[in-house]
Amino acid sequence: MIVKKKVIILLGIVAILVMGGMAMFNSFTGKDEPRYKHEQDRMVEYLAQNYEGIKKVEFKNFEKNTKTGYYTSVAEIDDRFEVTFYERGAGGEISLDYYTREFITQYPKANRKDSFKGNIKVVYCGE
Incomplete structure (x- = not known):
């Protein structure tokens, strides 16, 4: 009876460790990264459609x-x-929230409908 109880406890601990390892592995595989890059690309497209003259976004x-x-x-x-x-x-x-009036002076408003990012260089978060 005591041996059976110890085996059950040991199997429970092993199961918890395996599930924890799987959860950690899934969180570090970077499966969210492509979505974040896609969203950052959408933000750059927003800039290209709404502001003139932007060359780089980091x-x-x-x-x-x-x-x-x-x-x-x-x-x-x-x-x-x-x-x-x-x-x-x-x-x-x-x-978009910008903190100075100089921004709107430097980059006048545009109203493009295309989704082309133009020649804007993009440095993604974490690169």
């Missing part, structure tokens, strides 16, 4: 708020301006 971070479902990303534009993107969930509406 993403500093990319985070998801699990409570609200929003994605936020801080990016540096042309090594000069820091902006924050807000996105309502994956594939959702994108908005």
Whole structure:
């Protein structure tokens, strides 16, 4: 009876360790990375459609708020301006927050409908 109890406890511990290992393996395989790159590409497309003259976008971070479902990303534009993107969930509406009036002076508003990123160089978060 005591041996049977020890075997059951040992099997339970092994099962927990295996499940924990599988969970850790899945979280580190980078399965979310392509989606994040896709969302960052959408943010660059948003810039190309709405602002003139942008040559480089470097993403500093990319985070998801699990409570609200929003994605936020801080990016540096042309090594000069820091902006924050807000996105309502994956594939959702994108908005941009810039912190200086110089940004809108440097990059006048555009109204393009195409989804071409043009010649904008992109540095993704984590690269």
